[in-house]
Amino acid sequence: MRNLPAMxxxxxxxxxxxxxxxxxxVSLKQLAEHLGLSPATISLVINASPVADSIPQRTKDRVxxxxxxxxxRPNFTARSLRQQRSFIIGVLVPEVSEGxxxxxxxxxxxxxxxxxxxxxxxxxxxxxxxxxxxPALLLRRSVEGIIAVDTPLFRSQGIPVVAVSGRGGEDGAxxxxxxxxxxxxxxxxxxxxxxxxKIAVIKGQAFSSDTEVRWNAISRQAxxxxxxxxxxxxxxxxxxxxxxxxxxxxxxxxxxxxxxFTALFAFNDISAMGAIRALREAGRPVPQQVSVVGFDDIQxxxxxxxxxxxxxxxxxxxxxxxAEILLGRIQSAGLxxxxxxxxxxxxxxxxxxxxxxxx
Amino acid sequence: MRNLPAMxxxxxxxxxxxxxxxxxxVSLKQLAEHLGLSPATISLVINASPVADSIPQRTKDRVxxxxxxxxxRPNFTARSLRQQRSFIIGVLVPEVSEGxxxxxxxxxxxxxxxxxxxxxxxxxxxxxxxxxxxPALLLRRSVEGIIAVDTPLFRSQGIPVVAVSGRGGEDGAxxxxxxxxxxxxxxxxxxxxxxxxKIAVIKGQAFSSDTEVRWNAISRQAxxxxxxxxxxxxxxxxxxxxxxxxxxxxxxxxxxxxxxFTALFAFNDISAMGAIRALREAGRPVPQQVSVVGFDDIQxxxxxxxxxxxxxxxxxxxxxxxAEILLGRIQSAGLxxxxxxxxxxxxxxxxxxxxxxxx
DNA sequence: ATGGATTACTAAAACGATTTAATTGCGCCG
DNA sequence: CGGCGCAATTAAATCGTTTTAGTAATCCAT
Numbered sequence: 001m002r003n004l005p006a007m008x009x010x011x012x013x014x015x016x017x018x019x020x021x022x023x024x025x026v027s028l029k030q031l032a033e034h035l036g037l038s039p040a041t042i043s044l045v046i047n048a049s050p051v052a053d054s055i056p057q058r059t060k061d062r063v064x065x066x067x068x069x070x071x072x073r074p075n076f077t078a079r080s081l082r083q084q085r086s087f088i089i090g091v092l093v094p095e096v097s098e099g100x101x102x103x104x105x106x107x108x109x110x111x112x113x114x115x116x117x118x119x120x121x122x123x124x125x126x127x128x129x130x131x132x133x134x135p136a137l138l139l140r141r142s143v144e145g146i147i148a149v150d151t152p153l154f155r156s157q158g159i160p161v162v163a164v165s166g167r168g169g170e171d172g173a174x175x176x177x178x179x180x181x182x183x184x185x186x187x188x189x190x191x192x193x194x195x196x197x198k199i200a201v202i203k204g205q206a207f208s209s210d211t212e213v214r215w216n217a218i219s220r221q222a223x224x225x226x227x228x229x230x231x232x233x234x235x236x237x238x239x240x241x242x243x244x245x246x247x248x249x250x251x252x253x254x255x256x257x258x259x260x261f262t263a264l265f266a267f268n269d270i271s272a273m274g275a276i277r278a279l280r281e282a283g284r285p286v287p288q289q290v291s292v293v294g295f296d297d298i299q300x301x302x303x304x305x306x307x308x309x310x311x312x313x314x315x316x317x318x319x320x321x322x323a324e325i326l327l328g329r330i331q332s333a334g335l336x337x338x339x340x341x342x343x344x345x346x347x348x349x350x351x352x353x354x355x356x357x358x359x
Numbered sequence: 360m361r362n363l364p365a366m367x368x369x370x371x372x373x374x375x376x377x378x379x380x381x382x383x384x385v386s387l388k389q390l391a392e393h394l395g396l397s398p399a400t401i402s403l404v405i406n407a408s409p410v411a412d413s414i415p416q417r418t419k420d421r422v423x424x425x426x427x428x429x430x431x432r433p434n435f436t437a438r439s440l441r442q443q444r445s446f447i448i449g450v451l452v453p454e455v456s457e458g459x460x461x462x463x464x465x466x467x468x469x470x471x472x473x474x475x476x477x478x479x480x481x482x483x484x485x486x487x488x489x490x491x492x493x494p495a496l497l498l499r500r501s502v503e504g505i506i507a508v509d510t511p512l513f514r515s516q517g518i519p520v521v522a523v524s525g526r527g528g529e530d531g532a533x534x535x536x537x538x539x540x541x542x543x544x545x546x547x548x549x550x551x552x553x554x555x556x557k558i559a560v561i562k563g564q565a566f567s568s569d570t571e572v573r574w575n576a577i578s579r580q581a582x583x584x585x586x587x588x589x590x591x592x593x594x595x596x597x598x599x600x601x602x603x604x605x606x607x608x609x610x611x612x613x614x615x616x617x618x619x620f621t622a623l624f625a626f627n628d629i630s631a632m633g634a635i636r637a638l639r640e641a642g643r644p645v646p647q648q649v650s651v652v653g654f655d656d657i658q659x660x661x662x663x664x665x666x667x668x669x670x671x672x673x674x675x676x677x678x679x680x681x682a683e684i685l686l687g688r689i690q691s692a693g694l695x696x697x698x699x700x701x702x703x704x705x706x707x708x709x710x711x712x713x714x715x716x717x718x
Numbered sequence: 719a720t721g722g723a724t725t726a727c728t729a730a731a732a733c734g735a736t737t738t739a740a741t742t743g744c745g746c747c748g
Numbered sequence: 749c750g751g752c753g754c755a756a757t758t759a760a761a762t763c764g765t766t767t768t769a770g771t772a773a774t775c776c777a778t
Contacts (some may be wrong), residue, residue: 029763038728043766051767054725076500078764079446081436081733097465097675099458099658106456109482118500120477123468141435141477244662273662298658299458303603305630316456387735397758401738410737437734440763589768 015177026070035066042067046074080142087117089326090138093149095123099298100315104149104164107319115327117144124151147319148173160329160336162322165209166222174325174339176340177317180210180217183311183344187265187293188221190309190346195355196263196291199234202250202275204267205240211267218265232259237239237271247271262290262355269294269301269310276304276351288354297347306350363465375543378610385429394425397443401426405433434677439501446476448685449497451490452508458657459674463508463523466678474686476503483510504685506678507532519695521681524568534686535677535699539569539576542670542703546624546652547580549668554714555622555650559592561609561634563626564599570626577624591618597632606630610637621649628653628660633708635663646712656706665709677701 032039037059044052045063052060066072066165080086091108093101112119120138124130135157145160146153153161153173191199201218204211222229235250247266250325251274254261255336264279266272272294276286284290286306294301297312319342329336382581391398396418403411404422411419425431439445450467452460464480471478479497483489494516497505504519505512512520512532518533550558560577563570581588606625610633613620623638625631631653635645643649645665653660656671680699688695 028766029764039765040730040767041726044727047766049767054727056726059726073499074766075440075764077436077440078733079766080766081434081440081735082766086731088438095465096455096468097458097461099456099461102456102458102461105480106454106482109455109480113481118479118481121464121468121480122477123465124471140432162659271664273664277664298659300657300662303629303659303663305632305664354734386733398735399737399758399760400756403757406736408737413757415756418756433736434734437763438736441734441736441766443763 017072025075026072028072031066031070031072034070035062037063070177072089084144088141088142089117089119089323089330090135090141090142090143090146091119091149092134092138092146092151092153093121093123094151095125096121100296101149103315104319104322107316108147108323109319110316110324111320111327115323117323117327119147127141133331136332144330147322147326160326162326162329162331164318164322168294174329174337174340176322176342178210178245178313178318179341179343180213181221183214183295184217184221184347186344187311188218188225188227190352191263191265191291191293192225192227194263194291194352197227197355198233198259198263199227200231200235200254200259200262200264201229202234202247202254202260202264202266202271203234205237207240208267214267230259232257233261237267242270244270244274244277247274248278249274251275252282255279255282255284263352266292266294269296269298269308272301272310272351273304273310276306287351289356291355293352293354301347302349304351309349309352310347312345312347314342314345365408370706384434385431387431387433388433390425390429392427394421396422397497445501445503447500447502448478448682448689449494449500449502449505450478450480450496450508451493451505451510451512452480452482453510454484455480459655460508462674463678463681466675466680467506467682468678469675470679470682470686474682476682476686478506503689506681506685518690519685521685521688523677523681533688533696533699535684535701537569537672538700538702539572542573542654542656543564543576543580545703545705546654546670547577547584547586549707549711550622550624550650550652551584551586553650553711555620556586556714557592557618557620558586558588559594559613559618559620559623560588561606561613561623561625561630562593562595564596566599567626573626585716589618591616596626601629603629603633603636606633606697607637608633610634611641612641614638614641622711623649623650623651625653626656628657628667631660631667631669631710632663635665646710648715650711650714652711660706661708663710668708668711669706671704671706673704675699 028039028042032042035042035173041055042063045055046067089112091105093105096105108119120141120143122134122138124134131151135146135153139159141155143159146157147162147164149164153163156172163173163175165177188199203215233254235254237246237250239246239313247270248293255278264275266275272292276292279286279290286292292309294310296310297310301308301310321342325340387398387401391401393402400414401422404414406418416524448471450464452464454460455464467478473483479500479502481493481497483493490510494505494512498516498518502518504521506521506523508523512522515531522532522534524536547558562574578588592613594613596605596609598605606629614637623634625634631651635651638645638649645651651668653667653669656669660669661668680701684699
């Protein structure tokens, strides 16, 4: 241990000497010796190899009994070395503790553990040097594939790569993407059904990869439904913080411009929170006078006041699918899909309501 | 791939055949052959072994040049097998996507990667069978230690274990705990300085490990400060959901009971959110009439309306310390601390204000 | 009786390093 | 001149499996 900020801790003085006994694990050789067989035989039996077909059941039973008796577990590292398989995959995320990445990881883990894989996580915090370095580090640890969550990977890595909501640029990677058309349709139809016709939209920051596709989808869908969204009612987030402040500001501008709207479709839940505050301050309470729809369904969306109606990205599912596709690609190199699209879901809570009989 | 819910995805028809070339990595043997030396020599040089002291600089340079030229990287698995070291540790959490665990993991990761370790994560979702099974699974993967986040481990595992906010019960584990006395002092002193003397408290659920220590710390601290907290002003969360609803209910009960208070110290941020809603509905706006202090400082605490004043648990730091202590214990078995305590921090936002001149 | 199958195994070579115990020259001391 | 010590390497064992290519024994049919 070194370099610990002392003020932050007090060590209890209860120091103890403990030996971690736990009988050392038995090796194949020891087991073989005990049984009077060769390691080869036991390995074949344990792995139910076709070569073991000719081994009589009596012997197999004997082996299995010994395995149980001595609680024999093949050494994973040795097996990995021999088979050139690690059963580990690497996951790259901007930061583990961000809700978005954490949800995707949850899905990834769920599928991987079921299939006997584990995963390494590396958070690059958007630092270009780490985005460059970590894939190499993971490769050195012989991961069999990489899932890049919201992370642009440039070089082909020599192993299968699946991107979740990445720029999708890389050759050789499969991308898991949200169906933005469906998302636009769910949100607009919901508002339409509540009687809204004047709908404002907050676009994402120019640098965000979703901004353009999302906006195109919204325009397209609005046209299909016969709704017009004039430029006067379109705002755009500016700045790269992830605070509701950005949504607050753009909404203020929208209000000041004087365009009339009874509903607002925000780029994400955080900006929706800011928008709601701005609207309330302007004397236009949500949802009584204006309905607001968010995006993502982050955890605190449900805890807002009013609780947010939003478009949920199935992040867990996206993680699961990413893992599933990656394992598929690992098992059989060859053809693979370039894109997989997942469907969003409308979550109706308290921030949307029917437009009032007479505005 | 199998068993995919079809409705949720559309595969693009852009299927392509790609070969992942990337020249296969060089082995030590190949490098040796190329240099006209034995693998042993190269290994010694690369690892700067003392045995290599007698090797002339010229040879060393030649080796290093070749290493660079062929971009030689020792195979990690082979090295692991030989050295009986995996440089992997296991992390057990209730669920990766929960903010609490995610923050701790962030700290863990930060320290581990710096030290050349990776980690496996397993989420047990409080299922007793998984809590039982996962440590064994991790051991089979030869992790060198385990960090259990908010997870009760019973059996000694044969490798070092560090618990973050666990029940702290296990023999042989080091526990990282919050300094609850300090937390109580920060919150109460803050309220006291604002002029509050009638302070209500919401205790945690009976099953939560922090409930009792926290409450004891609060009582002790209040006594020290000469503040009395009568039973009439003490509520307790009931139910095991993690929604603000629980805080709402207990606060309603508190109000109905009729005890007078100008401030409220909640068990966590989520319950503080519910409490604020209940107070507002009862015509006692926060912070104008009642000040509210939360606990944890989860992300959405800052996004509330009003933004929450709260006691921050240094979760990242707790993760870092856990990792640091674990690595220390791995490197030198023997004496170890049973507890390490970390300090909380007061985060002042908008939910607390000075008590009004005349209530 | 002979040759080919079949049965029940095993020897030995990987996998790719690390590490201990030699080995080979060579200079030098007494 | 015999032997010692040092410098510069390396052979070989090891880590714990998996897997290929045998081998020996038995059986069956011709």
